[in-house]
Amino acid sequence: xxxxxxxxxxxxxxxxxDAAGVATGVRREAETVMRAQAERILRELDVVTRxxxxxxxxxxxxxxxxxxELKARITALEARLATPDAAE
Numbered sequence: 001x002x003x004x005x006x007x008x009x010x011x012x013x014x015x016x017x018d019a020a021g022v023a024t025g026v027r028r029e030a031e032t033v034m035r036a037q038a039e040r041i042l043r044e045l046d047v048v049t050r051x052x053x054x055x056x057x058x059x060x061x062x063x064x065x066x067x068x069e070l071k072a073r074i075t076a077l078e079a080r081l082a083t084p085d086a087a088e
Contacts, residue, residue: 048056
């Protein structure tokens, strides 16, 4: 009887081990399909990539800084023109 019981448990353990392997494979396949679907949807929505966003963000920051510098120069020039000594 112990031989039969041990074999039943061995077979059951092997079956559970195989089922766990199959479940892992199914999970990986599902993740792959979901990732592909998400990427397809994002492509269709024409969403920008992180790299593109960061590039535009850096360009905007540089433009903002240049605007501030030009604004300061204009203010200084206007102040110089407003003084009576500048007319000479």
